[in-house]
Amino acid sequence: MSEAVVVVEELRKEFSRDRPVVSGLSFALNRGEALGLLGPNGAGKTTVVHLLLGLTTPTSGRIAIFGLPMPQKRIRVLQRVNFASAYALLPANLTVRENLMVFARLYEVARPKEKIARLLAELEIAHLVDQVAGRLSAGEATRVSLCKALLNNPELLLLDEPTAGLDPDIADKVRRLLRRLQSERGIAVLYTSHNMRDIEAVCDRVLFLRRGRLLAEGSPVEILRNFRCDDLETLFIQLSREGSGSLPVANEGGPEELSPRLPGTGGG
Amino acid sequence: MNLRRIWALVLRYNYVYRRSAIRLLEVFFWPAIDLLVWGFLTLYLEQPGRELPSGVAFLVGAVIFWDILYRSQQGITLSFLEDVWSRNLLNLFTAPVRVTEFVGATCVVGILKTLVVGLYLTALAFFLYRFNLLAVGPTLFPLFVNLLLTGWALGIATTALLLRWGQAAEGIAWAVPFAIQPFSAVFYPVSALPSWLQPVAWSIPATHVFEGMRLALRGGFAWNHLVYATLLNLVYLVLAGSLFALLFAAAREKGLLVKIGTQ
Numbered sequence: 001m002s003e004a005v006v007v008v009e010e011l012r013k014e015f016s017r018d019r020p021v022v023s024g025l026s027f028a029l030n031r032g033e034a035l036g037l038l039g040p041n042g043a044g045k046t047t048v049v050h051l052l053l054g055l056t057t058p059t060s061g062r063i064a065i066f067g068l069p070m071p072q073k074r075i076r077v078l079q080r081v082n083f084a085s086a087y088a089l090l091p092a093n094l095t096v097r098e099n100l101m102v103f104a105r106l107y108e109v110a111r112p113k114e115k116i117a118r119l120l121a122e123l124e125i126a127h128l129v130d131q132v133a134g135r136l137s138a139g140e141a142t143r144v145s146l147c148k149a150l151l152n153n154p155e156l157l158l159l160d161e162p163t164a165g166l167d168p169d170i171a172d173k174v175r176r177l178l179r180r181l182q183s184e185r186g187i188a189v190l191y192t193s194h195n196m197r198d199i200e201a202v203c204d205r206v207l208f209l210r211r212g213r214l215l216a217e218g219s220p221v222e223i224l225r226n227f228r229c230d231d232l233e234t235l236f237i238q239l240s241r242e243g244s245g246s247l248p249v250a251n252e253g254g255p256e257e258l259s260p261r262l263p264g265t266g267g268g
Numbered sequence: 269m270n271l272r273r274i275w276a277l278v279l280r281y282n283y284v285y286r287r288s289a290i291r292l293l294e295v296f297f298w299p300a301i302d303l304l305v306w307g308f309l310t311l312y313l314e315q316p317g318r319e320l321p322s323g324v325a326f327l328v329g330a331v332i333f334w335d336i337l338y339r340s341q342q343g344i345t346l347s348f349l350e351d352v353w354s355r356n357l358l359n360l361f362t363a364p365v366r367v368t369e370f371v372g373a374t375c376v377v378g379i380l381k382t383l384v385v386g387l388y389l390t391a392l393a394f395f396l397y398r399f400n401l402l403a404v405g406p407t408l409f410p411l412f413v414n415l416l417l418t419g420w421a422l423g424i425a426t427t428a429l430l431l432r433w434g435q436a437a438e439g440i441a442w443a444v445p446f447a448i449q450p451f452s453a454v455f456y457p458v459s460a461l462p463s464w465l466q467p468v469a470w471s472i473p474a475t476h477v478f479e480g481m482r483l484a485l486r487g488g489f490a491w492n493h494l495v496y497a498t499l500l501n502l503v504y505l506v507l508a509g510s511l512f513a514l515l516f517a518a519a520r521e522k523g524l525l526v527k528i529g530t531q
Contacts, residue, residue, distance in 0.1 A: 050523070054520075074364075083362040088355060090356065090359065091354035107364065
């Protein structure tokens with residue numbers, strides 16, 4: 001049985017009364033697994049990431065990371081977690097070295113200079129170390145963010161649309177890099193995107209969200225088979241527009257009945 | 269020059285003001301503060317038979333002391349805004365950083381800024397006006413510490429308000445200290461204020477510091493002012509800390525922490 005790093009049960013978040021952004025969401029993420037949160041804009045993907053990070057408090061439901069309740073044990077959990085997002089780049093007025101040094105100290109990294117040099121070399125951006133972050137290209141900035149996200153050797157990495165705004169070539173490089181890092185280090189990864197290539201290339205398992213609810217779950221191949229679709233892009237459009245009810249389903253029951261699989265029940 | 273395009277831009281700024289009560293408040297706030305401060309100073313100077321302490325010295329001392337308070341508040345508020353402007357809040361609060369550690373760091377920045385500004389202004393006043401701040405005597409240090417604490421309380425409260433209202437409330441980062449200036453007896457004593465305003469003035473710790481400074485410049489010793497300033501500062505620091513905790517929790521509940529971190 002795989003070890004669950006994240007367990008989410010009946011999670012609900014509403015910012016205004018009776019208008020949930022996330023509703024009845026349950027899932028688990030196992031050690032070494034890459035789980036994709038897929039869905040159209042407003043599906044609740046980013047809110048789920050923020051809830052997991054303790055940036056936002058849930059209206060109801062339970063989140064446990066490494067067996068510790070969130071957000072109550074936020075500090076202990078965040079020491080073993082890291083985060084990167086296309087929407088949270090590092091301060092533009094500091095150099096790459098200065099930025100990474102600040103975060104290395106926040107995460108209490110031992111021998112920060114050596115660690116930063118090693119990571120920059122690993123991500124092939126050692127030459128940018130004295131560059132001001134504001135002058136980096138989008139691809140370079142994404143790699144620097146990933147470098148920051150790996151500083152504390154996280155056991156869980158939360159990535160919020162890390163390839164947003166990147167050209168296809170750089171996005172491909174970032175995906176390969178992520179896959180390599182994830183397989184080499186055995187990090188559990190939660191990856192939000194509405195980019196099908198990202199999900200297919202990086203994720204072992206996918207949760208498809210729409211209006212805050214779980215619509216489908218499985219490996220990309222399983223989902224396509226279950227919904228009798230040829231590619232995730234077509235499925236994405238159909239699920240986004242019509243929900244799962246209108247789609248043909250190959251397995252027993254309907255997609256509405258697909259329940260999230262908790263650890264030990266398979267799924268990737 | 270196309271008048272329609274100029275009008276379109278005027279309309280754009282008009283929308284900004286209409287959508288933000290705090291921005292609109294600024295339009296009225298600064299002129300009113302200027303009028304209050306200089307109006308009360310004029311009343312004070314026009315009082316018959318009033319004795320000015322050490323000629324112009326009290327004004328130079330007041331400016332230096334005021335700047336110490338202001339920089340202390342700004343050290344906290346601008347450090348927070350720096351992370352808002354660089355969209356770094358999300359990165360910071362996804363790191364294992366306690367809120368108290370974050371506030372503590374901004375307070376340290378406040379101390380450093382205040383020390384640098386205090387030393388710089390003291391030297392400048394000495395060379396330009398032959399005004400020696402050290403003439404305040406042994407109460408200088410506790411008065412300085414009390415100004416620092418007032419600045420912290422204001423800075424923490426301002427940051428809490430910024431958390432709640434986001435960048436739209438940026439103007440208050442500069443406005444909050446000036447909101448207490450007319451009533452803190454910075455450039456004139458409490459007696460220059462109307463009697464109904466004097467209890468308000470005495471409830472502000474900075475008032476006791478400025479009265480203490482004036483007394484010290486005349487060779488007196490301001491024990492009672494020091495005790496009152498310290499006690500009031502402790503009360504206001506607890507209140508500011510509670511406000512911050514309350515609004516930080518509300519910001520997490522409403523998702524504002526994320527919003528202000530990415531907007």
